[in-house]
């Protein structure tokens with residue numbers, strides 16, 4: 759529909775991600791497995807255990 763799509767420039771940088779909930783720098787994420795039939799993978803902050811990302815698929 760919209761022919762003038764804005765292209766998003768992606769820049770790679772060596773930064774440490776910060777949790778949006780507790781503002782702590784996180785170098786790893788906790789992956790929550792909700793049952794063996796779970797489709798979604800849920801990633802949590804290791805400090806506050808709040809969800810920072812959800813990935814669907816395997």
Ligand SMILES: [Zn+2]
Nearest residue numbers: 777780803806
């Ligand atoms: Zn956090």
